[in-house]
Amino acid sequence: MKLLTTNTLMVLLILISGYGYIASCTHDDIVPPAQANPTPVITRGENVHLPNATGVADGDTTKWKLDKAHSSVLWSTAYVGAAGLLTGRFNQFGMHDVTNAKMLKYPTPSRGQVLPDTSWAFYENDPSKIYFNGYVQMNTSNTGEPGRDSGCILGTGYYNTVKIIPGYQNLEINNLAKIKTTKVEFDPLSNDYIVTFDFIWQGSLASPLTQSIVGRLKYIPKAAVKDAVTGNVLYSVFGLQLNFQFDCRDFGVTSTSVADVIDIECNMNFNNK
Template identity: 35%
Template sequence: MNLKVKISAISVTLIITFLFYVISCTHKDELVPSGGGGGGPITRGDQHVDNAAGFDKAHSNVNWSTKYLGSVSALTGRFNTFHITRFKFWEENPDSIYFTADVWLNSVNTSEPARDGGCLLATFGTAAGAGAVDSNMAVIKSKKVVFSTTDKGYIVTADFTFHKVTKEITAKLSYDGKAEQGTQDTYGFSLDFSILALSDFGIVSTSIGDNVDIICNAAIKF
């Protein structure tokens, strides 16, 4: 084989190697399909729950957390009194999902009675004997629900009213499954969202951080 043929063969080999490298790298850079882990399209079931009256409060909860003094240890608590007044869930149709729920602020429970019945009530602007009045309630009402693109959950746009101020918030709704119980099934749902208590809702306190994370878990019989 003469020198010219050898050079041509080497050139062809280099070109093929380069093209293979480019194709391989391009494939690695492709976006992974959104399927809750890169395994393909997200699949959902066809569960329907339309029964706010079946709300099982004894097995549900509303929890919150923030940073004590805005930057140190976690300050956590829950509310003992809360309600779901409207609820409809269609697993495969987010346009048919809606809910309204509330908590009574004076039912706050941080396992510190002096704080719960004292400074926190003043911070919330309510009183120990208050009932279903605006100053004693935080209310969330869904406005729009769409599929999450990363998992089987749902992205909720809602109005959240707290401290007599209403702001639009974004929340994550998850259907956690069902269990058979007697003649009814019990369905589980969770809702996670965050608010800016100081900036958006006018809370005045040096004891808490601006950001407050809220996690709700609901059991509904249907």
């Protein structure tokens, strides 16, 4: 009985020792998890996109035009006293340097824009050459809600805008908001670009106010659009998205229905048809 007990004890000691050895070896072989890399992975290509001379399709696939039908300029702001947002868009906008001499009331053309969308250039790997000019026709703000459009933020009749005259696009000074880039730089933390630009708007003031604003520009790289049946490339597209904010109080907006900050998102899509 004593011999059995002694033998049993020895077996248990051997098993326990063996398990400890195996466990210790196993843990030694485990590779610890890799540390998170705090440095962002930034990749930039060499794409260069330039506008054609007229801003409309002309068959030159080396140049690009704004696809306004698939682009948008959106605004949003907090509705004071509620958790939701007031949102809307501008029906008329473009990418042109609207100088004082061009701030006119234009007959609506049957095709294209009243001013060609040619005031821009994009160099993916050289932000010093990137620039763009843009504008919106303020009285074309559209929220999708008639009651809001006629009497709320950015609605017709507010902030020196004028009622729409059928058959005309009003780019007069009191009905226009513009942006004009002054500097574009790489964002060191992403593939985006940091854009400094002049924002010009009259709002409810006696004359337009120019503010220097910093925004973020995102490049959506060039991609091919192919025929669904043959797979042949039909044309190519790329996109630019600009996001920024401004304080509407600086421009004389006193409405208690909106917060101070207005968020703007410009989604510009281009093609080389």
